[in-house]
C-alpha cells in the first residue's frame with residue numbers, strides 16, 4: 001500500500017510517499033526558516049502564506065521523487081490535522097481534502113505528535129511495543145507510553161515552555177539567532193558545560209513532568225544581573241557565550257534524559273524512542289544513551305526528527321489499512337477539521 005503524507009502544522013511544508021508504512025520512497029521538506037528568521041520566531045500569517053505557495057509543488061515533487069506518475073498511483077492520503085498553528089494546518093488539510101475529492105482516494109487525518117513518535121518506527125521498523133517515547137520540539141515536550149498506532153498514553157509533559165522553545169529563547173538572549181537549538185549546540189562545542197549551574201526544575205507531585213520557563217529567566221539574570229531587562233548590556237562576569245550555551249544545553253538535556261529514563265523504568269518497557277527537533281541534539285543523544293543502561297535507545301536521523309511528512313504517511317498507513325479492512329468507502333473520510341490543540 002502506497003500512502004502520500006502531507007504536513008503543514010508549523011513552518012515546514014512537507015510531502016512524502018511511504019510504502020507499507022515503513023519504506024520511505026520520497027521525503028520532501030520545504031522549510032520557511034529564512035522567512036521567519038528576521039522576526040526571531042515563527043510568524044503565523046507568514047507561515048500560512050508560505051504553505052499556500054509551496055504545497056502544490058512540494059506534493060508534486062514527492063510524487064516525482066518516488067517515481068510515481070500521478071496521484072492515481074497512491075492508495076491513500078494522510079494529512080496532519082492537529083495540533084499546530086491553525087492557519088498552517090488549514091492549508092494542508094484543505095489541500096488534502098481537495099486532492100482526495102478530485103482523485104477519489106481515501107483520506108486519513110493524523111495527529112502530529114503521534115506521528116513524531118511513529119518516526120522511530122521508520123528509523124527502526126523492528127522496534128517492539130510497548131516503548132516509552134520522548135518528543136521534544138519547538139511546540140511540544142511530552143513523554144508517552146506507546147502501545148501501537150492509536151494507542152499511546154501521555155505520561156509526562158511540560159507545564160510551560162517546550163524544550164525547543166527554551167533553546168530558541170536562550171539563543172535569542174545570547175544573540176545566537178534563530179532557530180536556537182542548532183546555534184546553541186554549535187556555540188556549546190567550545191564551552192565548558194560546568195561553567196554555570198542552571199536549574200534542573202522539578203514539578204511537585206509530577207515526577208515525569210517538565211518546566212522550562214525558569215531556566216530562560218535564569219539565563220536572562222545570569223547575563224544581565226537579577227531583575228534586569230534583556231536590553232541591558234551583558235555583564236562581563238557572565239563569562240563567554242560558549243560557556244553559557246554549553247551550561248544551558250547541559251541543564252536542558254539533563255532534565256530531558258532524566259525524566260525519559262525514569263519514565264521507561266516506571267513503565268517497565270525495554271526501549272526508549274526519541275523524536276522532535278531537539279532530538280537532533282548530540283548532547284541529548286549522549287545523555288539518554290549514558291543513562292539508559294540495559295534499555296534499547298532509538299534516535300531517528302535528523303531529517304526524521306524535525307517536521308516531515310514521511311512520519312505522517314507512515315502512521316496514516318495503519319489507520320488507512322484499518323479503514324479499508326472495515327469496508328469504509330473513500331467518501332466517509334472528509335469529515336474532520338484542523339484543530340490547533
Ligand code: KG4
Pocket residue numbers: 010136137138139140163164165167168179180181182185276277278279280281282305306307
Ligand atoms: O520538530 P521541529 O522541527 O518543529 C516543531 O514541531 O516545533 O522542532 C524545532 C525545534 C526548534 O525549537 C529548534 O531550536 C529545535 O527543535 N532544535 C534543536 C536542535 N535542532 C533543532 N534543539 C536542540 N539542539 C538541536 N541540535
Ligand code: ZN
Pocket residue numbers: 112116137276277306307
Ligand atoms: Zn513537530
